[in-house]
Structure formats: structure tokens, C-alpha cells
Amino acid sequence: MLRFQHRWKVVFAITAIGAAASAGFISNGHASPQPPPGLTAGVASLTALPVQANIPTGVSRFINSAAAATGTDAAAAHANVRLLRTNLGSSSRSVYAFRNANGSPCFLLTGVAGTCARTPAGGTPGLHWTLGGGTDETPSSLVGIASDDVSAVDLFVDGRPVLVTRANNVVYAEFPRTAKEAHVVIHRSGGVDNSFHVRLQG
Amino acid sequence: MKTARLSRKRMAAPLVAIALALSFTAIASAYSANYVQNVTWGAGSKDQSAYVSSLNGTAISFNNPNGGLPQMGARYVDYYNTGVTSYVWSNTGYLLDDRNYAGSSKSECAANSGNGYVVYVYYCYTNN
Numbered sequence: 001m002l003r004f005q006h007r008w009k010v011v012f013a014i015t016a017i018g019a020a021a022s023a024g025f026i027s028n029g030h031a032s033p034q035p036p037p038g039l040t041a042g043v044a045s046l047t048a049l050p051v052q053a054n055i056p057t058g059v060s061r062f063i064n065s066a067a068a069a070t071g072t073d074a075a076a077a078h079a080n081v082r083l084l085r086t087n088l089g090s091s092s093r094s095v096y097a098f099r100n101a102n103g104s105p106c107f108l109l110t111g112v113a114g115t116c117a118r119t120p121a122g123g124t125p126g127l128h129w130t131l132g133g134g135t136d137e138t139p140s141s142l143v144g145i146a147s148d149d150v151s152a153v154d155l156f157v158d159g160r161p162v163l164v165t166r167a168n169n170v171v172y173a174e175f176p177r178t179a180k181e182a183h184v185v186i187h188r189s190g191g192v193d194n195s196f197h198v199r200l201q202g
Numbered sequence: 203m204k205t206a207r208l209s210r211k212r213m214a215a216p217l218v219a220i221a222l223a224l225s226f227t228a229i230a231s232a233y234s235a236n237y238v239q240n241v242t243w244g245a246g247s248k249d250q251s252a253y254v255s256s257l258n259g260t261a262i263s264f265n266n267p268n269g270g271l272p273q274m275g276a277r278y279v280d281y282y283n284t285g286v287t288s289y290v291w292s293n294t295g296y297l298l299d300d301r302n303y304a305g306s307s308k309s310e311c312a313a314n315s316g317n318g319y320v321v322y323v324y325y326c327y328t329n330n
Binding site: 058065070106110116122123124131133196199200201202 | 259275314
């Protein structure tokens, strides 16, 4: 009987250790929390900045396309467009953004690219982004909308650090269009960082 | 009377030919296509549109049926599939390549070769 009880204690202890390990509580004696998904930590500039009355034709085209792709009413999308950044990089581009029907930000770097997730929880934790997009005349770029709890974004292109500017939740950086690899690290104010890697040439 | 009818027909024939030629020209110059639709792609898969002039952007809609954050990209390529612009990438599920290309080119959409998960592509669309 005693032997039977002891065996069950061992089984229980092994099960508890396994469960704790799978929950991420055993690495270096600390919990390993995950960062909040996507942009669920909020994007204040999409509320704080004024709605744009005059929307350029190219931005309107993006709004119609992104609205259709995410099940959003295009008229409602046009009515809540914000201008988040201007005079970015060597081509003085701008970033316009709106929230789609599910509340996820959709943004366009004028003349380069736009993107949006179907829900705020989609995409990379802390940063919805586009990378690349260079031409013979213009360099490639990183542009993204960072959530309010992002304290910094680091970009490494072919192993070298690249200056990233950040304002109104928009991060921006430029690099040569011939670059091969990009690595992005997102620092959150809660101390949980995450990163991603892109093979720029496909 | 018969002569008048014949001459009217003779006059109309070149006009019909001109109208047909104009309509074919319009079809040839106006291009719009979902050149990829409803496919599941592994890492490195890609496809291109027809080779036409003045392409005016590429829209890609995609999803991650098996999870992860697979990346999709777009660029323009020449007749020999060499890039004339760099790829622009995203992993959110919708991407618009907002660049234009004045010369003749093909729009290309691609699943990044570094993807660890398959991507379901609803469409890759371009027009001029």
C-alpha cells in the first residue's frame, strides 16, 4: 500500500512538472509571458489625430481595395482616415491610415505599399509592417504601425543596424533595394520583446 | 436602287473594320486580372500576370490556414522574369503594392522562401 501511494506521488510530481514546463514556467525559474497579439495594445494616434477631409486619389484607391479585402464599408473607411506621418525619406512620402470594420489599422505609405490585418490580433505582435519596395529611383523601406506599448523598434539589414524613426505610432526606415536580409526586433514596455526575419529577395 | 445599297455596304465595310480594330486595341491596352486565385502555396511559390504595359499596382489577399505568419510579396518583373522593382513584403493577410511601372512588365506575387507555414492566397490582382 505504501509502495502504491509512493508510486502515485511520483506520477503526480512528473505530471505537474510537465504541465508547468509546457506552460513556460520553468525557464530560468521565471514565467515566459507572450507579448499582446497584433496591435491589441492600442494605437492612440488613430483616435488622437484629426480625420482628413481631403484624401488624395491614390489613398482613396488603397482605401477601396483594403476595405473590400477586409469586409469594410468603403464610405465609413473614407470618413475616418488619418494622416500619421509626412515627409518620410528621400521621396517625402506620407502615411495615411484608417481602422477597418474589425478595428484593425490599415495603412498606406504613399506610392509604395499598404497593408492591413483582418483583426487587430493578426500580424506580428506589436507591429504591422511592410518591408522592401525599392525601385531604380527609390530605396527600400520598413514602414509599420506600432502599438502604444512598443518602446523601440530595431532594424538590421544584412546584419547592420539601420536608423528607425518613430512618431504617431509609425516606424520608418530606408535601406538599399539590393539588400538581402532584414531582421526586426520589437521592444515592448512590459519587457517582452519579439522579432521577425524577412528574406528580401524572396 | 440596288447600286445605292451596294455602295452603302461598300462604305460601311471599312467603318466596321475600323470599329473592330479600335475595340481590339482597347481590349489589348486595358488589362485587369486576378492572375492567382484560391491556391495554397508553400515557401517560394510564385506566379505572374500577363506581360503588358503600364501596370498600376498589385493587390494580394491571403490567409494562414495552418497558423504562423507566412509572408507574401509583390514586385514587377520583365519579360525574362527578372525583377524591375524590389519585392515588398507583408504578413498581415492583405497587401497593396502601390507602385506603378510605366514600361511593359508582369506583376508577380510570391510566398517568401523563408515561410515556415503554407499560405492560402485568395487572389493576386493587377491592372493597368
